[in-house]
Amino acid sequence: MKFSRVVSTARKSTRALSSPKNANSTFVRAFSSPALNNTNTLACSTRTTKPQQARPTCLHPRNHQRNLTLQSHRSYASSSSDAPLNKTALYDLHLAHGAKMVPFGGFEMPVQYAGLSVSASHHFTREKASLFDVGHMVQHRFEGPGATEFLERITPGSLKSLWTHQSTLSVLLWPETGGIVDDTVITRLGPELFYVVTNAACREKDLAYLKEQLAAWNGAEVRHEVLDGWGLVALQGPLSEELLTQVLGDPAETNLRELYFGASLFAKVKGAANPVLGPEKLQFAGLGARDSLRLEAGMCLYGHDLDDTTTPVEATLAWIVAKRRRKLTSDAAKFHGADVILAQLTPKSKGGSGVARRRVGLTIEGAPAREGAEIVSADGTNDKIGVVTSGCPSPTLGKNIAMGYVKDGLHKAGTEVQVVVRGRSHKAVVTKLPFLTGKYWRRPVVSVEES
Numbered sequence: 001m002k003f004s005r006v007v008s009t010a011r012k013s014t015r016a017l018s019s020p021k022n023a024n025s026t027f028v029r030a031f032s033s034p035a036l037n038n039t040n041t042l043a044c045s046t047r048t049t050k051p052q053q054a055r056p057t058c059l060h061p062r063n064h065q066r067n068l069t070l071q072s073h074r075s076y077a078s079s080s081s082d083a084p085l086n087k088t089a090l091y092d093l094h095l096a097h098g099a100k101m102v103p104f105g106g107f108e109m110p111v112q113y114a115g116l117s118v119s120a121s122h123h124f125t126r127e128k129a130s131l132f133d134v135g136h137m138v139q140h141r142f143e144g145p146g147a148t149e150f151l152e153r154i155t156p157g158s159l160k161s162l163w164t165h166q167s168t169l170s171v172l173l174w175p176e177t178g179g180i181v182d183d184t185v186i187t188r189l190g191p192e193l194f195y196v197v198t199n200a201a202c203r204e205k206d207l208a209y210l211k212e213q214l215a216a217w218n219g220a221e222v223r224h225e226v227l228d229g230w231g232l233v234a235l236q237g238p239l240s241e242e243l244l245t246q247v248l249g250d251p252a253e254t255n256l257r258e259l260y261f262g263a264s265l266f267a268k269v270k271g272a273a274n275p276v277l278g279p280e281k282l283q284f285a286g287l288g289a290r291d292s293l294r295l296e297a298g299m300c301l302y303g304h305d306l307d308d309t310t311t312p313v314e315a316t317l318a319w320i321v322a323k324r325r326r327k328l329t330s331d332a333a334k335f336h337g338a339d340v341i342l343a344q345l346t347p348k349s350k351g352g353s354g355v356a357r358r359r360v361g362l363t364i365e366g367a368p369a370r371e372g373a374e375i376v377s378a379d380g381t382n383d384k385i386g387v388v389t390s391g392c393p394s395p396t397l398g399k400n401i402a403m404g405y406v407k408d409g410l411h412k413a414g415t416e417v418q419v420v421v422r423g424r425s426h427k428a429v430v431t432k433l434p435f436l437t438g439k440y441w442r443r444p445v446v447s448v449e450e451s
Contacts, residue, residue, distance in 0.1 A: 027195070028244075028254075029167055029187060029264035088135035089231035097284050105200030107136040110286035118288035122395040125293060129237030130285035136200035139227040140210075146220030147192040154213055155186070156312065156335050158322030162188040165264040170320055171312060172198070172209065178311045178337020178344075182206050183302055187264055197232075199302050236293070239281055261440040292392050295401060298361060298433030304371055305359060305389045305403055311337065313344035314405070316359045316433070321345070357386065358411040361403055361433040362419065366426040368393050368400040369419045375404055376425065378416040385410055388419060394435060401435050402428075 086107045094101065098114025110133065112118050124130060142151060152159050157170040166188055172181035182202040187195040198206050207226065214224060235244060241256050248254050249268030259265060291301070300306045306315055313321075321341060325332045328342050346352020362369070368391055375386035391402030402419070410417065415430040 027264060028259065028267050086136070088133050090133045090135065090233070094133065094284070099284070099286065102287070104287060105136050106203065107200060109133070109136060110284065112286045112288045113284050116283065118286075118292065119395045121283070121285045121289040122292050124283055125237045125285055125289055126396060127238070128280075129235055129239040129243055129282050130289065131282060132234040132236060132285055132290055133231075134234050135231040137232055138198045138200055138203050138206065139230050139232065140196040140198065141225040141227060142194045142196060142222060143190075143192060143225075144221040144223045145192055146217070146222045147194055149219050150214070150217055150222045151186065151194060151196075152325075152335060153217070153219075154336055155184070156321040156325060156338075156341065157186070158324055159186060159188065159194070161322070161324075162186075164188055164190060167262050167264060168320075171306075171317070172206065173312075173336035173341075174308065175336045176340070177309075178340040179308045180302075180306045180310055180312065180315065181209050181308065183300060183306060189264075202302060235282075236285075243282055259441075260443040263443075291390075292395055295390055295392055295403065296394055296396055296435045297438065298403070298435060300359075300403075301390060311341055311344060311355070313341060314355045314357055314359065318345055355408055357405045358408055359389075359403060359433075360386075360406050360411045361431040361435060362388070362391075362401065362417070362428045363431045363435075364391070364400040364402060364419050364421075364426055364428040366400070367421045367424075369402045369421050369426070369428075373402075373404075374420045375406055375428070376418045376420060378418050378427070382418070382425065385417065396436060401431070403433070406430070 083106070085103055088107060088109070091108065094110045094113075099110035100112055100114075101108045102111045103109075104111075112121060116124070121130065148159050154172050155170040156173065157168050159168070162168060168186055169183070170186055171183050173179070174181055182198050182205070185197045189195055210224060214222060245251050245256055247270045249270055254265065254267040294301065300315060300317075312318060322332075324330075325335060325338075326342060326345065327333055328338065333342060340353075343353040344355050346354070348354040362375070369388045370391050371389055373388040373391065374384050375388060377383045377385050386404050386406035388402045388404040390404075391400070393399070394401045406417065411430060413430055413432040417428050417430065418425040419428045420426075
Protein backbone atom coordinates (compact mmCIF):
# COMPACT_ATOMS: atom_id res chain seq x y z
CA MET A 1 0.00 0.00 0.00
CA LYS A 2 1.53 3.29 -1.10
CA PHE A 3 0.90 6.47 0.77
CA SER A 4 3.00 9.55 1.36
CA ARG A 5 4.28 10.61 4.73
CA VAL A 6 6.97 12.87 6.00
CA VAL A 7 8.45 11.88 9.34
CA SER A 8 10.95 14.01 11.22
CA THR A 9 12.68 13.00 14.39
CA ALA A 10 14.75 14.84 16.93
CA ARG A 11 16.31 13.16 19.97
CA LYS A 12 15.86 15.40 22.91
CA SER A 13 18.14 16.57 25.67
CA THR A 14 17.12 17.92 29.05
CA ARG A 15 17.10 21.46 27.68
CA ALA A 16 15.83 20.93 24.18
CA LEU A 17 12.94 18.65 23.30
CA SER A 18 11.57 16.93 26.35
CA SER A 19 9.23 13.98 26.68
CA PRO A 20 7.59 13.60 30.06
CA LYS A 21 7.54 9.80 29.78
CA ASN A 22 10.72 8.68 28.03
CA ALA A 23 14.05 10.26 28.81
CA ASN A 24 15.79 8.73 25.77
CA SER A 25 13.04 8.73 23.18
CA THR A 26 13.04 10.09 19.63
CA PHE A 27 10.72 12.81 18.40
CA VAL A 28 8.83 11.65 15.30
CA ARG A 29 6.90 14.13 13.17
CA ALA A 30 4.66 13.25 10.21
CA PHE A 31 4.88 16.32 8.07
CA SER A 32 6.04 17.89 4.83
CA SER A 33 8.84 20.32 5.54
CA PRO A 34 9.76 23.37 3.40
CA ALA A 35 12.53 21.36 1.84
CA LEU A 36 11.02 17.90 1.70
CA ASN A 37 7.90 17.40 -0.33
CA ASN A 38 4.91 15.12 -0.27
CA THR A 39 6.49 11.68 -0.13
CA ASN A 40 7.59 9.85 3.05
CA THR A 41 10.37 10.96 5.46
CA LEU A 42 12.27 10.08 8.76
CA ALA A 43 14.33 12.73 10.50
CA CYS A 44 16.54 12.22 13.55
CA SER A 45 18.52 14.68 15.63
CA THR A 46 21.45 13.86 17.91
CA ARG A 47 23.84 16.14 19.76
CA THR A 48 27.18 16.35 17.96
CA THR A 49 30.16 18.67 17.89
CA LYS A 50 28.91 22.22 17.79
CA PRO A 51 29.21 23.88 14.38
CA GLN A 52 30.50 27.42 14.14
CA GLN A 53 27.90 29.78 15.45
CA ALA A 54 26.74 32.61 13.29
CA ARG A 55 27.13 36.00 14.89
CA PRO A 56 23.92 37.90 14.28
CA THR A 57 24.17 41.66 14.24
CA CYS A 58 21.60 44.09 15.55
CA LEU A 59 19.24 45.44 12.93
CA HIS A 60 17.96 48.98 12.79
CA PRO A 61 14.13 48.95 12.66
CA ARG A 62 13.89 51.31 9.69
CA ASN A 63 16.66 49.71 7.68
CA HIS A 64 16.44 46.00 8.53
CA GLN A 65 14.62 44.92 5.38
CA ARG A 66 16.72 47.01 3.00
CA ASN A 67 19.95 45.74 4.55
CA LEU A 68 18.95 42.08 4.60
CA THR A 69 17.44 42.02 1.13
CA LEU A 70 21.01 42.35 -0.17
CA GLN A 71 21.79 38.96 1.40
CA SER A 72 18.81 37.14 -0.09
CA HIS A 73 17.93 35.66 -3.47
CA ARG A 74 20.39 33.36 -5.22
CA SER A 75 23.04 33.31 -2.53
CA TYR A 76 20.88 30.82 -0.64
CA ALA A 77 21.59 28.08 -3.14
CA SER A 78 25.18 27.86 -1.98
CA SER A 79 27.67 29.42 0.38
CA SER A 80 29.00 32.71 -0.88
CA SER A 81 31.05 33.43 2.26
CA ASP A 82 34.75 32.68 2.56
CA ALA A 83 34.16 31.31 6.07
CA PRO A 84 34.99 27.62 6.61
CA LEU A 85 32.08 25.33 5.83
CA ASN A 86 30.37 23.41 8.62
CA LYS A 87 29.84 19.66 8.53
CA THR A 88 26.77 17.74 9.61
CA ALA A 89 26.95 14.73 11.94
CA LEU A 90 26.77 12.39 8.92
CA TYR A 91 29.62 13.94 6.91
CA ASP A 92 31.95 10.93 7.18
CA LEU A 93 29.08 8.56 6.36
CA HIS A 94 28.36 10.53 3.19
CA LEU A 95 31.98 10.21 2.05
CA ALA A 96 31.95 6.49 2.82
CA HIS A 97 28.99 6.11 0.45
CA GLY A 98 30.64 8.02 -2.38
CA ALA A 99 28.86 11.34 -1.97
CA LYS A 100 29.77 14.33 -4.09
CA MET A 101 29.90 17.21 -1.61
CA VAL A 102 29.04 20.82 -2.45
CA PRO A 103 28.65 24.06 -0.44
CA PHE A 104 25.04 24.64 0.62
CA GLY A 105 23.72 26.92 3.35
CA GLY A 106 27.13 27.19 5.01
CA PHE A 107 27.63 23.40 5.10
CA GLU A 108 29.31 20.74 2.99
CA MET A 109 26.31 18.78 1.77
CA PRO A 110 25.88 15.75 -0.55
CA VAL A 111 24.38 16.55 -3.94
CA GLN A 112 24.35 12.91 -5.14
CA TYR A 113 26.00 9.55 -4.50
CA ALA A 114 28.24 7.23 -6.51
CA GLY A 115 26.41 4.76 -8.72
CA LEU A 116 23.10 6.65 -8.65
CA SER A 117 22.22 9.58 -10.89
CA VAL A 118 19.99 12.39 -9.64
CA SER A 119 17.13 11.11 -11.78
CA ALA A 120 17.59 7.52 -10.55
CA SER A 121 17.69 8.73 -6.94
CA HIS A 122 14.49 10.71 -7.56
CA HIS A 123 12.70 7.62 -8.90
CA PHE A 124 14.04 5.43 -6.08
CA THR A 125 12.61 7.85 -3.52
CA ARG A 126 9.17 7.80 -5.12
CA GLU A 127 9.18 4.00 -5.43
CA LYS A 128 11.06 2.89 -2.27
CA ALA A 129 12.64 5.23 0.31
CA SER A 130 15.62 7.54 0.59
CA LEU A 131 17.46 9.03 3.54
CA PHE A 132 18.21 12.75 3.34
CA ASP A 133 20.60 14.56 5.66
CA VAL A 134 18.91 17.83 6.64
CA GLY A 135 21.15 18.45 9.62
CA HIS A 136 22.18 21.80 8.16
CA MET A 137 18.75 23.24 8.96
CA VAL A 138 18.42 25.40 12.08
CA GLN A 139 16.43 23.94 14.98
CA HIS A 140 14.95 26.26 17.60
CA ARG A 141 13.15 25.93 20.92
CA PHE A 142 10.71 28.62 22.12
CA GLU A 143 9.36 28.35 25.63
CA GLY A 144 7.68 30.54 28.22
CA PRO A 145 4.28 32.03 29.05
CA GLY A 146 4.49 34.33 26.02
CA ALA A 147 5.71 31.79 23.43
CA THR A 148 2.39 31.32 21.62
CA GLU A 149 1.62 35.05 21.50
CA PHE A 150 5.14 35.89 20.32
CA LEU A 151 5.14 33.34 17.49
CA GLU A 152 1.68 34.49 16.42
CA ARG A 153 3.07 38.02 16.26
CA ILE A 154 5.77 37.11 13.73
CA THR A 155 3.77 34.51 11.72
CA PRO A 156 0.24 34.51 10.23
CA GLY A 157 -0.76 31.03 11.43
CA SER A 158 -3.15 29.97 14.18
CA LEU A 159 -0.72 28.48 16.67
CA LYS A 160 -3.26 28.79 19.47
CA SER A 161 -5.37 26.14 17.75
CA LEU A 162 -2.53 23.60 17.41
CA TRP A 163 -2.93 20.63 19.71
CA THR A 164 0.12 19.22 21.47
CA HIS A 165 2.42 17.44 18.99
CA GLN A 166 0.79 19.05 15.94
CA SER A 167 2.85 20.91 13.32
CA THR A 168 2.14 23.56 10.74
CA LEU A 169 3.95 25.19 7.83
CA SER A 170 4.33 28.94 8.19
CA VAL A 171 6.54 31.93 7.40
CA LEU A 172 8.34 34.57 9.43
CA LEU A 173 7.19 38.04 8.37
CA TRP A 174 8.69 41.52 8.22
CA PRO A 175 6.77 44.24 10.04
CA GLU A 176 4.96 46.78 7.84
CA THR A 177 5.69 45.15 4.47
CA GLY A 178 4.59 41.56 5.16
CA GLY A 179 7.59 40.29 3.19
CA ILE A 180 8.78 36.75 3.96
CA VAL A 181 11.87 36.53 6.17
CA ASP A 182 11.97 32.73 5.90
CA ASP A 183 9.66 29.72 5.64
CA THR A 184 9.42 27.42 8.63
CA VAL A 185 7.82 24.41 10.31
CA ILE A 186 6.39 24.98 13.80
CA THR A 187 5.50 22.12 16.17
CA ARG A 188 3.74 22.54 19.50
CA LEU A 189 5.26 20.27 22.16
CA GLY A 190 3.44 21.72 25.17
CA PRO A 191 1.11 24.54 26.23
CA GLU A 192 3.92 27.09 25.77
CA LEU A 193 6.70 25.02 24.18
CA PHE A 194 7.45 25.00 20.44
CA TYR A 195 10.01 23.29 18.20
CA VAL A 196 10.76 25.41 15.12
CA VAL A 197 12.89 24.59 12.07
CA THR A 198 14.23 27.26 9.69
CA ASN A 199 16.55 27.26 6.67
CA ALA A 200 20.31 27.01 7.11
CA ALA A 201 21.04 29.56 4.39
CA CYS A 202 18.99 32.13 6.31
CA ARG A 203 20.67 31.39 9.64
CA GLU A 204 22.42 34.72 10.22
CA LYS A 205 19.48 36.75 8.96
CA ASP A 206 16.92 34.72 10.95
CA LEU A 207 18.86 34.89 14.21
CA ALA A 208 19.32 38.63 13.84
CA TYR A 209 15.62 38.99 13.07
CA LEU A 210 14.58 36.89 16.08
CA LYS A 211 16.97 38.78 18.34
CA GLU A 212 15.41 42.05 17.26
CA GLN A 213 11.84 40.79 17.57
CA LEU A 214 12.45 39.36 21.06
CA ALA A 215 14.06 42.62 22.17
CA ALA A 216 10.99 44.55 21.00
CA TRP A 217 8.52 42.06 22.54
CA ASN A 218 6.42 43.59 25.33
CA GLY A 219 4.41 40.49 26.20
CA ALA A 220 5.00 37.67 28.65
CA GLU A 221 8.42 36.05 28.90
CA VAL A 222 9.75 34.05 25.93
CA ARG A 223 12.93 31.97 26.07
CA HIS A 224 14.63 31.13 22.77
CA GLU A 225 17.31 28.49 22.31
CA VAL A 226 19.07 27.45 19.10
CA LEU A 227 19.74 23.70 19.17
CA ASP A 228 23.28 23.91 17.83
CA GLY A 229 25.14 20.68 17.25
CA TRP A 230 21.98 18.70 16.61
CA GLY A 231 21.60 16.48 13.57
CA LEU A 232 18.42 16.05 11.55
CA VAL A 233 17.67 13.41 8.91
CA ALA A 234 14.60 12.70 6.80
CA LEU A 235 13.33 9.37 5.51
CA GLN A 236 11.19 9.87 2.42
CA GLY A 237 9.26 7.45 0.23
CA PRO A 238 6.34 5.00 0.29
CA LEU A 239 8.31 2.42 2.33
CA SER A 240 8.95 4.88 5.16
CA GLU A 241 6.38 3.39 7.51
CA GLU A 242 7.69 -0.16 6.97
CA LEU A 243 11.31 0.85 7.50
CA LEU A 244 10.65 3.04 10.49
CA THR A 245 8.53 0.36 12.14
CA GLN A 246 11.46 -2.06 11.92
CA VAL A 247 13.80 0.26 13.81
CA LEU A 248 11.36 1.14 16.59
CA GLY A 249 12.51 -0.03 20.00
CA ASP A 250 9.08 -1.49 20.71
CA PRO A 251 6.70 -1.36 17.70
CA ALA A 252 3.82 -2.44 19.94
CA GLU A 253 4.10 0.89 21.79
CA THR A 254 3.96 3.02 18.64
CA ASN A 255 1.28 2.80 15.97
CA LEU A 256 2.63 4.68 12.95
CA ARG A 257 -0.69 4.15 11.16
CA GLU A 258 -2.05 6.75 13.56
CA LEU A 259 0.77 9.20 12.93
CA TYR A 260 -1.20 11.39 10.56
CA PHE A 261 -0.02 14.34 8.48
CA GLY A 262 1.04 17.18 10.77
CA ALA A 263 1.23 15.01 13.91
CA SER A 264 4.26 14.00 15.99
CA LEU A 265 5.21 11.69 18.84
CA PHE A 266 8.13 10.43 20.94
CA ALA A 267 9.31 6.88 20.28
CA LYS A 268 12.35 4.77 21.13
CA VAL A 269 14.45 3.60 18.17
CA LYS A 270 17.19 1.02 17.72
CA GLY A 271 20.68 1.73 16.39
CA ALA A 272 20.99 3.11 12.88
CA ALA A 273 22.96 0.03 11.73
CA ASN A 274 19.87 -2.18 11.78
CA PRO A 275 20.30 -4.78 8.97
CA VAL A 276 16.73 -4.33 7.66
CA LEU A 277 17.80 -1.02 6.14
CA GLY A 278 19.29 -2.54 3.01
CA PRO A 279 20.03 -0.83 -0.36
CA GLU A 280 17.14 -2.62 -2.08
CA LYS A 281 14.70 -0.61 0.08
CA LEU A 282 16.66 2.39 1.34
CA GLN A 283 19.43 4.53 -0.14
CA PHE A 284 20.98 7.90 0.58
CA ALA A 285 19.78 10.84 -1.53
CA GLY A 286 21.26 14.30 -1.93
CA LEU A 287 20.37 17.85 -2.83
CA GLY A 288 19.82 17.04 -6.51
CA ALA A 289 16.92 14.65 -5.92
CA ARG A 290 15.68 16.81 -3.06
CA ASP A 291 15.30 19.77 -5.44
CA SER A 292 13.46 17.91 -8.22
CA LEU A 293 11.15 16.25 -5.67
CA ARG A 294 10.21 19.54 -4.02
CA LEU A 295 9.65 21.21 -7.41
CA GLU A 296 7.27 18.45 -8.54
CA ALA A 297 5.42 19.04 -5.27
CA GLY A 298 5.20 22.77 -6.02
CA MET A 299 7.13 23.69 -2.87
CA CYS A 300 9.11 26.90 -2.58
CA LEU A 301 12.85 27.23 -2.04
CA TYR A 302 13.74 30.33 -0.07
CA GLY A 303 15.99 32.78 -1.92
CA HIS A 304 14.55 31.60 -5.23
CA ASP A 305 10.76 31.31 -5.08
CA LEU A 306 10.48 33.36 -1.87
CA ASP A 307 12.38 36.38 -0.57
CA ASP A 308 12.13 39.42 1.68
CA THR A 309 10.10 41.39 -0.86
CA THR A 310 7.49 38.68 -1.52
CA THR A 311 4.29 38.35 0.52
CA PRO A 312 2.43 35.08 1.17
CA VAL A 313 -0.40 36.16 -1.15
CA GLU A 314 1.96 36.86 -4.04
CA ALA A 315 3.61 33.48 -3.41
CA THR A 316 0.22 31.70 -3.61
CA LEU A 317 0.55 30.83 0.07
CA ALA A 318 -2.57 32.64 1.27
CA TRP A 319 -3.70 29.36 2.87
CA ILE A 320 -1.11 29.81 5.63
CA VAL A 321 -3.00 32.90 6.84
CA ALA A 322 -5.39 31.41 9.40
CA LYS A 323 -9.08 32.16 8.94
CA ARG A 324 -9.46 33.52 12.46
CA ARG A 325 -6.71 36.05 11.71
CA ARG A 326 -8.17 37.52 8.53
CA LYS A 327 -10.39 40.23 10.05
CA LEU A 328 -8.23 43.34 10.21
CA THR A 329 -10.17 44.88 13.09
CA SER A 330 -9.74 41.85 15.39
CA ASP A 331 -6.95 41.32 17.91
CA ALA A 332 -6.10 38.05 16.11
CA ALA A 333 -4.98 40.08 13.05
CA LYS A 334 -2.11 41.72 14.92
CA PHE A 335 0.67 39.91 13.07
CA HIS A 336 3.50 41.52 11.13
CA GLY A 337 2.42 42.95 7.79
CA ALA A 338 -1.28 42.26 8.42
CA ASP A 339 -2.36 45.58 6.87
CA VAL A 340 -0.66 44.68 3.60
CA ILE A 341 -1.37 40.94 3.52
CA LEU A 342 -5.06 41.06 4.45
CA ALA A 343 -5.73 43.79 1.87
CA GLN A 344 -4.04 41.62 -0.77
CA LEU A 345 -6.42 38.73 -0.05
CA THR A 346 -9.23 40.72 -1.68
CA PRO A 347 -8.88 41.52 -5.42
CA LYS A 348 -8.96 45.14 -6.56
CA SER A 349 -12.26 44.45 -8.31
CA LYS A 350 -13.80 43.69 -4.92
CA GLY A 351 -12.34 46.63 -3.02
CA GLY A 352 -9.03 45.18 -1.86
CA SER A 353 -5.52 45.93 -3.04
CA GLY A 354 -4.96 42.56 -4.70
CA VAL A 355 -1.48 41.76 -6.00
CA ALA A 356 0.43 42.66 -9.15
CA ARG A 357 2.05 39.24 -9.55
CA ARG A 358 1.46 35.63 -8.54
CA ARG A 359 3.55 32.48 -8.30
CA VAL A 360 2.56 29.87 -10.88
CA GLY A 361 3.63 26.50 -12.19
CA LEU A 362 4.77 26.14 -15.81
CA THR A 363 5.10 23.20 -18.19
CA ILE A 364 7.59 24.10 -20.92
CA GLU A 365 8.28 22.64 -24.36
CA GLY A 366 11.83 22.19 -25.60
CA ALA A 367 14.75 23.17 -23.38
CA PRO A 368 14.32 23.30 -19.57
CA ALA A 369 14.08 26.81 -18.11
CA ARG A 370 16.24 27.79 -15.16
CA GLU A 371 16.02 30.56 -12.60
CA GLY A 372 16.08 33.99 -14.20
CA ALA A 373 14.55 32.99 -17.54
CA GLU A 374 12.06 35.59 -18.76
CA ILE A 375 8.40 34.71 -19.18
CA VAL A 376 6.87 36.62 -22.11
CA SER A 377 3.43 36.89 -23.65
CA ALA A 378 2.34 34.41 -26.30
CA ASP A 379 0.52 36.99 -28.44
CA GLY A 380 3.52 37.77 -30.61
CA THR A 381 4.52 40.98 -28.82
CA ASN A 382 7.01 39.18 -26.55
CA ASP A 383 6.19 41.57 -23.73
CA LYS A 384 7.82 40.49 -20.49
CA ILE A 385 5.17 39.27 -18.05
CA GLY A 386 7.25 37.48 -15.47
CA VAL A 387 10.35 35.49 -14.52
CA VAL A 388 11.19 31.87 -13.71
CA THR A 389 12.40 31.26 -10.15
CA SER A 390 12.94 27.46 -10.20
CA GLY A 391 13.03 24.95 -13.02
CA CYS A 392 14.23 21.47 -14.02
CA PRO A 393 13.20 18.41 -16.03
CA SER A 394 10.65 16.38 -14.05
CA PRO A 395 11.87 12.75 -13.76
CA THR A 396 8.35 11.58 -12.88
CA LEU A 397 6.40 13.45 -15.55
CA GLY A 398 9.03 13.36 -18.28
CA LYS A 399 8.42 17.07 -18.95
CA ASN A 400 10.22 20.33 -18.24
CA ILE A 401 8.59 22.07 -15.30
CA ALA A 402 9.22 25.36 -13.56
CA MET A 403 7.79 27.87 -11.12
CA GLY A 404 7.86 31.62 -11.50
CA TYR A 405 5.93 34.83 -11.08
CA VAL A 406 3.62 36.31 -13.72
CA LYS A 407 1.37 39.37 -13.85
CA ASP A 408 -1.91 38.97 -12.02
CA GLY A 409 -4.62 37.93 -14.47
CA LEU A 410 -2.24 35.69 -16.40
CA HIS A 411 -1.93 33.21 -13.55
CA LYS A 412 -4.87 30.93 -14.35
CA ALA A 413 -4.13 27.32 -15.29
CA GLY A 414 -4.15 26.80 -19.04
CA THR A 415 -2.88 30.29 -19.91
CA GLU A 416 -0.40 30.04 -22.77
CA VAL A 417 2.88 31.95 -22.43
CA GLN A 418 6.45 31.67 -23.69
CA VAL A 419 9.70 31.26 -21.81
CA VAL A 420 12.99 32.58 -23.19
CA VAL A 421 15.82 30.05 -22.86
CA ARG A 422 19.24 31.00 -24.27
CA GLY A 423 17.69 33.67 -26.48
CA ARG A 424 14.96 31.45 -27.93
CA SER A 425 11.28 31.50 -27.02
CA HIS A 426 9.65 28.20 -26.05
CA LYS A 427 5.96 27.49 -25.68
CA ALA A 428 4.76 27.06 -22.13
CA VAL A 429 1.48 26.78 -20.29
CA VAL A 430 0.54 27.85 -16.78
CA THR A 431 -0.02 24.63 -14.82
CA LYS A 432 -1.86 24.06 -11.56
CA LEU A 433 0.36 23.40 -8.56
CA PRO A 434 1.43 20.93 -7.34
CA PHE A 435 2.51 19.19 -10.52
CA LEU A 436 1.85 15.86 -8.79
CA THR A 437 -1.06 15.21 -6.46
CA GLY A 438 0.05 14.85 -2.85
CA LYS A 439 -0.57 11.58 -1.01
CA TYR A 440 -0.40 12.77 2.56
CA TRP A 441 -1.43 10.29 5.25
CA ARG A 442 -4.29 12.32 6.68
CA ARG A 443 -6.56 11.77 9.65
CA PRO A 444 -9.90 10.24 8.49
CA VAL A 445 -12.79 12.66 8.33
CA VAL A 446 -15.48 11.70 10.82
CA SER A 447 -19.04 12.40 9.71
CA VAL A 448 -21.64 13.99 11.99
CA GLU A 449 -23.49 10.66 12.23
CA GLU A 450 -20.31 8.80 13.28
CA SER A 451 -19.41 11.37 15.91
